[in-house]
Amino acid sequence: MTFFGRLKKMMSFSSAQDVKEEGAGKIEPGEKVHGRPRVHVLATGGTIAGRQVSTGPRYRAGVLDVEALLGAVPALRGLADYSSEQMANIGSQDMDELLWLKIARRVNELLADPDVGGVVITHGTDTLEETACFLDLTVRDPKPVVLVGAVRPAGALGADGAVNLIDAVTVAANPGSVGRGVLVVMHGGLFEARDVTKVSSSSLLAFAAPNSGPLGQLVDERVYFGHRTGLSPKRPVFDVSRLDTLPPVGIVYGHAGATALPVKAMIEGGYRGIVSAGVGSGNLHRDVLAALADASGRGVAVVRASRVPSGLTLRNVEVDDNRYGFVAAGALNPQKARVLLQLALTRTRKPEEIQKVFDGY
Ligand code: GLU
Secondary structure: OOHHHHHHHHHOOOOHHHHHOOOOOEOOOOOOOOOOOEEEEEEEEOHHHOEEOOOOOOEEOOOOOHHHHHHOOHHHHHOOEEEEEEEEEEOHHHOOHHHHHHHHHHHHHHHOOOOOOEEEEEOOOOOHHHHHHHHHOOOOOOOOEEEEOOOOOEOOOOOOHHHHHHHHHHHHOOHHHOOOOOEEEEOOEEEEOOOOEEOOOOOOOOEEOOOOOOOEEEEOOEEEEOOOOOOOOOOOOOOOOOOOOOOOEEEEEOOOOOOOHHHHHHHHOOOOEEEEEEEOOOEOOHHHHHHHHHHHHOOOEEEEEEOOOOOOEOOOOOOOHHHHOOEEOEOOOHHHHHHHHHHHOOOOOOHHHHHHHHHHO
16 A cells, blocks of 8 residues: 555544544553553654644644644554653754653663553654664663654645554554664664664655665554564663763764864863764775874774765774774764764773674674
8 A cells, every 4th residue: 555545544544433432542651451562652852743834944843742643643542552751842953862861761661661562752853863773772671662753744745744653653562573672663664773864854765774774664554574683692782770961972074175173172172982974984084084093092982984874884994993093883874873982981981892882783
Protein backbone atom coordinates (compact mmCIF):
# COMPACT_ATOMS: atom_id res chain seq x y z
CA MET A 1 0.00 0.00 0.00
CA THR A 2 1.31 3.47 -0.81
CA PHE A 3 2.09 6.12 1.79
CA PHE A 4 -1.10 7.98 0.90
CA GLY A 5 -3.09 4.75 0.87
CA ARG A 6 -1.94 4.08 4.41
CA LEU A 7 -2.73 7.66 5.37
CA LYS A 8 -6.28 7.22 4.07
CA LYS A 9 -6.61 3.92 5.89
CA MET A 10 -5.48 5.50 9.14
CA MET A 11 -7.84 8.40 8.76
CA SER A 12 -10.66 5.94 8.28
CA PHE A 13 -9.84 4.59 11.74
CA SER A 14 -11.41 7.76 13.16
CA SER A 15 -14.79 6.22 12.52
CA ALA A 16 -17.85 6.08 14.76
CA GLN A 17 -16.69 2.71 16.03
CA ASP A 18 -13.42 4.19 17.25
CA VAL A 19 -15.16 7.09 18.90
CA LYS A 20 -17.30 4.57 20.81
CA GLU A 21 -14.11 2.92 22.11
CA GLU A 22 -12.52 6.25 23.03
CA GLY A 23 -9.56 5.78 25.36
CA ALA A 24 -9.62 1.97 25.17
CA GLY A 25 -5.87 1.68 24.58
CA LYS A 26 -4.78 4.55 26.76
CA ILE A 27 -3.83 3.94 30.36
CA GLU A 28 -2.71 6.20 33.17
CA PRO A 29 0.97 6.23 34.23
CA GLY A 30 1.56 3.54 36.84
CA GLU A 31 -1.61 1.65 35.93
CA LYS A 32 -1.02 -2.09 35.55
CA VAL A 33 -1.86 -3.83 32.30
CA HIS A 34 -1.66 -7.46 31.39
CA GLY A 35 -1.68 -9.22 28.08
CA ARG A 36 -0.80 -6.39 25.72
CA PRO A 37 2.53 -4.60 25.73
CA ARG A 38 2.48 -1.14 27.25
CA VAL A 39 4.34 1.50 25.33
CA HIS A 40 5.24 4.75 27.06
CA VAL A 41 5.48 7.78 24.80
CA LEU A 42 7.86 10.58 25.80
CA ALA A 43 7.26 13.75 23.82
CA THR A 44 9.99 16.31 23.26
CA GLY A 45 8.58 18.50 20.44
CA GLY A 46 9.69 18.88 16.83
CA THR A 47 7.70 19.05 13.63
CA ILE A 48 5.72 16.00 14.65
CA ALA A 49 4.23 18.31 17.29
CA GLY A 50 4.29 21.30 14.94
CA ARG A 51 1.57 23.41 13.40
CA GLN A 52 1.41 25.49 10.29
CA VAL A 53 1.13 29.20 10.96
CA SER A 54 -0.22 31.79 8.57
CA THR A 55 2.30 34.59 9.10
CA GLY A 56 6.09 34.66 9.45
CA PRO A 57 7.85 31.27 9.27
CA ARG A 58 5.73 28.58 7.64
CA TYR A 59 5.27 26.55 10.79
CA ARG A 60 6.31 26.29 14.39
CA ALA A 61 7.81 23.09 15.88
CA GLY A 62 6.81 21.87 19.34
CA VAL A 63 3.30 23.32 19.59
CA LEU A 64 0.98 20.32 20.13
CA ASP A 65 1.16 18.59 23.48
CA VAL A 66 1.48 14.82 23.75
CA GLU A 67 -2.23 14.33 24.45
CA ALA A 68 -3.19 16.16 21.27
CA LEU A 69 -0.51 14.33 19.33
CA LEU A 70 -1.64 10.85 20.33
CA GLY A 71 -5.33 11.73 20.45
CA ALA A 72 -5.17 12.58 16.76
CA VAL A 73 -4.15 9.01 15.91
CA PRO A 74 -6.96 6.74 17.17
CA ALA A 75 -5.46 3.75 15.35
CA LEU A 76 -2.72 3.63 18.02
CA ARG A 77 -5.20 2.05 20.37
CA GLY A 78 -5.35 -1.00 18.16
CA LEU A 79 -1.61 -1.55 18.44
CA ALA A 80 -0.72 -1.32 22.10
CA ASP A 81 -1.73 0.07 25.45
CA TYR A 82 0.05 3.31 25.89
CA SER A 83 0.79 5.97 28.45
CA SER A 84 2.45 9.28 27.74
CA GLU A 85 4.37 12.17 29.18
CA GLN A 86 5.64 15.54 28.02
CA MET A 87 9.40 15.90 28.61
CA ALA A 88 9.82 19.11 26.61
CA ASN A 89 8.23 20.84 23.66
CA ILE A 90 11.07 22.30 21.64
CA GLY A 91 12.50 22.44 18.16
CA SER A 92 15.34 19.93 18.41
CA GLN A 93 17.88 22.56 17.33
CA ASP A 94 17.57 23.55 21.02
CA MET A 95 18.26 20.03 22.32
CA ASP A 96 21.10 20.02 24.85
CA GLU A 97 23.04 17.81 27.22
CA LEU A 98 20.90 18.62 30.25
CA LEU A 99 17.78 17.41 28.49
CA TRP A 100 19.66 14.34 27.20
CA LEU A 101 20.60 13.43 30.77
CA LYS A 102 17.01 13.94 31.92
CA ILE A 103 15.62 11.80 29.09
CA ALA A 104 18.20 9.04 29.67
CA ARG A 105 17.35 8.90 33.37
CA ARG A 106 13.63 8.77 32.64
CA VAL A 107 14.02 6.07 29.98
CA ASN A 108 16.12 3.92 32.32
CA GLU A 109 13.53 4.40 35.05
CA LEU A 110 10.65 3.48 32.74
CA LEU A 111 12.31 0.38 31.34
CA ALA A 112 13.03 -0.88 34.84
CA ASP A 113 9.23 -1.02 35.33
CA PRO A 114 8.11 -4.57 34.42
CA ASP A 115 4.83 -3.17 33.08
CA VAL A 116 6.55 -1.09 30.44
CA GLY A 117 7.30 -3.02 27.27
CA GLY A 118 9.00 -0.22 25.34
CA VAL A 119 9.42 3.52 24.99
CA VAL A 120 8.70 5.78 22.02
CA ILE A 121 10.27 9.24 21.95
CA THR A 122 8.82 11.89 19.65
CA HIS A 123 11.53 14.30 18.56
CA GLY A 124 12.41 16.99 16.04
CA THR A 125 14.35 15.59 13.14
CA ASP A 126 17.24 18.09 13.22
CA THR A 127 19.13 16.44 16.09
CA LEU A 128 17.12 13.22 16.40
CA GLU A 129 20.12 11.12 15.40
CA GLU A 130 22.23 12.59 18.20
CA THR A 131 19.64 11.93 20.90
CA ALA A 132 19.22 8.39 19.53
CA CYS A 133 22.97 7.86 19.69
CA PHE A 134 23.19 9.31 23.21
CA LEU A 135 20.46 6.98 24.45
CA ASP A 136 22.01 4.03 22.63
CA LEU A 137 25.10 4.66 24.72
CA THR A 138 23.37 5.27 28.05
CA VAL A 139 20.47 2.80 28.17
CA ARG A 140 21.41 -0.74 29.15
CA ASP A 141 17.96 -2.35 29.22
CA PRO A 142 17.27 -4.42 26.07
CA LYS A 143 13.61 -3.35 25.81
CA PRO A 144 12.88 -1.30 22.67
CA VAL A 145 13.46 2.44 22.65
CA VAL A 146 12.25 4.03 19.41
CA LEU A 147 12.71 7.62 18.27
CA VAL A 148 10.35 9.11 15.74
CA GLY A 149 9.71 12.47 14.11
CA ALA A 150 7.98 13.97 11.11
CA VAL A 151 9.01 16.10 8.18
CA ARG A 152 5.65 17.81 7.71
CA PRO A 153 3.68 19.45 10.52
CA ALA A 154 0.18 18.31 11.44
CA GLY A 155 -2.32 19.87 9.07
CA ALA A 156 0.10 20.06 6.13
CA LEU A 157 -0.77 18.18 2.96
CA GLY A 158 0.70 14.69 3.28
CA ALA A 159 1.61 15.16 6.95
CA ASP A 160 3.67 12.15 8.02
CA GLY A 161 3.45 12.37 11.81
CA ALA A 162 0.52 9.98 12.26
CA VAL A 163 1.91 7.21 10.07
CA ASN A 164 5.34 7.54 11.64
CA LEU A 165 3.84 7.36 15.15
CA ILE A 166 1.91 4.23 14.23
CA ASP A 167 5.10 2.69 12.90
CA ALA A 168 7.08 3.66 16.01
CA VAL A 169 4.53 2.14 18.39
CA THR A 170 4.39 -0.96 16.18
CA VAL A 171 8.16 -1.37 16.54
CA ALA A 172 8.19 -0.62 20.29
CA ALA A 173 5.47 -3.23 20.90
CA ASN A 174 7.17 -5.92 18.82
CA PRO A 175 9.18 -8.56 20.75
CA GLY A 176 11.54 -8.77 17.77
CA SER A 177 12.77 -5.27 18.58
CA VAL A 178 14.21 -6.33 21.94
CA GLY A 179 18.00 -6.23 22.24
CA ARG A 180 18.62 -4.22 19.06
CA GLY A 181 19.71 -1.02 20.74
CA VAL A 182 17.96 2.30 20.23
CA LEU A 183 15.99 2.42 16.98
CA VAL A 184 14.71 5.20 14.73
CA VAL A 185 11.56 4.96 12.64
CA MET A 186 10.85 7.35 9.76
CA HIS A 187 8.92 7.08 6.50
CA GLY A 188 8.51 3.31 6.75
CA GLY A 189 12.20 2.72 7.43
CA LEU A 190 13.64 1.22 10.60
CA PHE A 191 17.18 2.29 11.47
CA GLU A 192 19.81 1.67 14.12
CA ALA A 193 20.87 4.67 16.20
CA ARG A 194 24.54 4.28 15.38
CA ASP A 195 24.17 4.58 11.64
CA VAL A 196 21.08 6.65 10.96
CA THR A 197 21.48 10.24 9.84
CA LYS A 198 19.33 13.00 8.42
CA VAL A 199 20.10 13.14 4.73
CA SER A 200 17.51 15.59 3.42
CA SER A 201 16.27 18.83 4.91
CA SER A 202 13.14 18.86 2.75
CA SER A 203 12.25 15.42 1.38
CA LEU A 204 9.87 13.03 3.16
CA LEU A 205 12.67 10.48 2.80
CA ALA A 206 14.75 12.45 5.25
CA PHE A 207 16.68 9.64 6.95
CA ALA A 208 19.08 6.96 5.81
CA ALA A 209 21.85 4.79 7.19
CA PRO A 210 24.54 5.40 4.54
CA ASN A 211 26.95 2.73 5.75
CA SER A 212 24.68 -0.10 6.84
CA GLY A 213 21.29 0.55 5.21
CA PRO A 214 18.04 0.22 7.17
CA LEU A 215 17.55 -2.52 9.74
CA GLY A 216 14.08 -3.19 8.43
CA GLN A 217 10.91 -1.66 7.09
CA LEU A 218 7.33 -1.08 8.08
CA VAL A 219 4.50 -2.12 5.84
CA ASP A 220 0.82 -1.95 6.83
CA GLU A 221 1.49 -1.73 10.57
CA ARG A 222 3.91 -4.65 10.49
CA VAL A 223 7.64 -4.55 11.01
CA TYR A 224 9.91 -6.62 8.80
CA PHE A 225 13.46 -6.96 10.06
CA GLY A 226 15.80 -7.08 7.11
CA HIS A 227 19.00 -8.26 8.74
CA ARG A 228 20.20 -9.28 12.15
CA THR A 229 23.19 -7.27 13.11
CA GLY A 230 23.12 -7.88 16.84
CA LEU A 231 24.81 -5.40 19.11
CA SER A 232 28.56 -5.51 19.54
CA PRO A 233 29.38 -7.22 22.85
CA LYS A 234 31.97 -4.45 23.27
CA ARG A 235 29.36 -1.69 22.89
CA PRO A 236 30.15 0.86 25.59
CA VAL A 237 27.26 1.72 27.90
CA PHE A 238 27.65 4.70 30.20
CA ASP A 239 25.93 5.23 33.52
CA VAL A 240 24.80 8.87 33.45
CA SER A 241 22.50 8.63 36.46
CA ARG A 242 24.79 10.77 38.62
CA LEU A 243 25.91 13.26 35.98
CA ASP A 244 24.57 16.82 35.89
CA THR A 245 26.61 17.87 32.90
CA LEU A 246 28.87 16.53 30.16
CA PRO A 247 32.36 17.69 29.18
CA PRO A 248 32.34 20.41 26.50
CA VAL A 249 33.29 19.08 23.08
CA GLY A 250 33.17 21.05 19.83
CA ILE A 251 33.19 20.21 16.13
CA VAL A 252 35.41 21.92 13.57
CA TYR A 253 34.29 21.68 9.95
CA GLY A 254 36.89 20.96 7.28
CA HIS A 255 36.98 22.83 3.96
CA ALA A 256 39.41 24.18 1.40
CA GLY A 257 41.24 27.12 2.91
CA ALA A 258 40.41 26.12 6.51
CA THR A 259 42.30 27.98 9.24
CA ALA A 260 43.35 27.19 12.80
CA LEU A 261 41.08 29.86 14.28
CA PRO A 262 38.12 27.67 15.40
CA VAL A 263 40.48 25.13 17.03
CA LYS A 264 42.34 27.89 18.87
CA ALA A 265 39.04 29.35 20.09
CA MET A 266 37.98 25.96 21.42
CA ILE A 267 41.27 25.44 23.24
CA GLU A 268 40.97 28.91 24.79
CA GLY A 269 37.32 28.25 25.63
CA GLY A 270 38.33 25.26 27.77
CA TYR A 271 36.88 22.56 25.52
CA ARG A 272 37.89 19.10 26.71
CA GLY A 273 37.55 17.55 23.30
CA ILE A 274 37.42 18.50 19.62
CA VAL A 275 35.94 16.48 16.79
CA SER A 276 37.21 17.25 13.33
CA ALA A 277 34.65 16.92 10.54
CA GLY A 278 37.49 16.52 8.11
CA VAL A 279 37.54 16.18 4.35
CA GLY A 280 37.74 12.81 2.55
CA SER A 281 38.87 10.11 4.93
CA GLY A 282 39.03 12.63 7.78
CA ASN A 283 41.90 14.65 6.37
CA LEU A 284 42.91 18.03 7.71
CA HIS A 285 44.32 21.22 6.26
CA ARG A 286 47.93 21.51 7.48
CA ASP A 287 47.12 24.57 9.64
CA VAL A 288 44.23 22.76 11.28
CA LEU A 289 46.40 19.67 11.75
CA ALA A 290 49.03 21.76 13.54
CA ALA A 291 46.41 23.36 15.79
CA LEU A 292 44.84 19.99 16.63
CA ALA A 293 48.27 18.47 17.33
CA ASP A 294 48.81 21.38 19.73
CA ALA A 295 45.38 20.74 21.32
CA SER A 296 46.18 17.07 21.75
CA GLY A 297 49.55 17.96 23.33
CA ARG A 298 47.65 20.09 25.87
CA GLY A 299 45.43 17.17 26.87
CA VAL A 300 42.42 18.03 24.70
CA ALA A 301 41.02 14.83 23.16
CA VAL A 302 40.96 15.00 19.36
CA VAL A 303 38.77 12.73 17.26
CA ARG A 304 38.99 12.64 13.48
CA ALA A 305 35.70 12.10 11.64
CA SER A 306 34.69 13.11 8.13
CA ARG A 307 32.21 15.49 6.55
CA VAL A 308 31.62 12.83 3.84
CA PRO A 309 28.23 11.15 4.45
CA SER A 310 29.37 7.54 4.16
CA GLY A 311 32.55 5.52 4.52
CA LEU A 312 34.93 5.03 7.41
CA THR A 313 37.49 7.26 9.05
CA LEU A 314 40.27 4.82 9.89
CA ARG A 315 43.52 5.29 11.81
CA ASN A 316 46.78 6.35 10.21
CA VAL A 317 45.62 6.52 6.59
CA GLU A 318 46.82 9.97 5.54
CA VAL A 319 47.13 11.38 9.06
CA ASP A 320 49.59 9.92 11.54
CA ASP A 321 47.18 9.41 14.44
CA ASN A 322 49.80 7.56 16.49
CA ARG A 323 52.15 10.52 16.30
CA TYR A 324 49.56 13.16 17.24
CA GLY A 325 47.57 11.15 19.77
CA PHE A 326 44.39 11.40 17.68
CA VAL A 327 41.41 9.05 17.74
CA ALA A 328 39.71 7.84 14.54
CA ALA A 329 35.89 7.90 14.50
CA GLY A 330 35.34 4.82 12.29
CA ALA A 331 31.76 4.83 10.97
CA LEU A 332 30.48 7.61 13.23
CA ASN A 333 29.62 10.94 11.67
CA PRO A 334 31.00 14.06 13.39
CA GLN A 335 27.89 14.82 15.42
CA LYS A 336 27.74 11.28 16.79
CA ALA A 337 31.49 11.16 17.35
CA ARG A 338 30.93 14.24 19.51
CA VAL A 339 28.26 12.42 21.57
CA LEU A 340 30.52 9.42 22.11
CA LEU A 341 33.54 11.58 22.92
CA GLN A 342 31.56 13.49 25.55
CA LEU A 343 30.61 10.21 27.18
CA ALA A 344 34.09 8.68 26.81
CA LEU A 345 35.60 11.73 28.51
CA THR A 346 33.54 10.97 31.61
CA ARG A 347 35.73 7.86 31.92
CA THR A 348 39.14 8.69 30.53
CA ARG A 349 41.26 11.31 28.78
CA LYS A 350 43.74 8.83 27.33
CA PRO A 351 43.56 8.69 23.50
CA GLU A 352 44.26 4.95 23.38
CA GLU A 353 41.42 4.28 25.85
CA ILE A 354 39.10 6.59 23.92
CA GLN A 355 40.02 4.77 20.70
CA LYS A 356 38.98 1.49 22.36
CA VAL A 357 35.61 3.00 23.24
CA PHE A 358 35.13 4.10 19.62
CA ASP A 359 36.21 0.72 18.31
CA GLY A 360 33.68 -1.00 20.57
CA TYR A 361 30.67 0.93 19.26
N1 GLU B 1 13.76 22.17 13.53
C1 GLU B 1 12.72 21.42 14.09
C2 GLU B 1 13.22 20.27 14.96
O1 GLU B 1 14.20 19.63 14.69
C3 GLU B 1 11.79 20.90 13.08
C4 GLU B 1 12.41 19.86 12.16
C5 GLU B 1 11.67 18.57 12.25
O2 GLU B 1 11.23 18.14 13.30
O3 GLU B 1 11.55 17.97 11.19
O4 GLU B 1 12.57 20.01 15.92
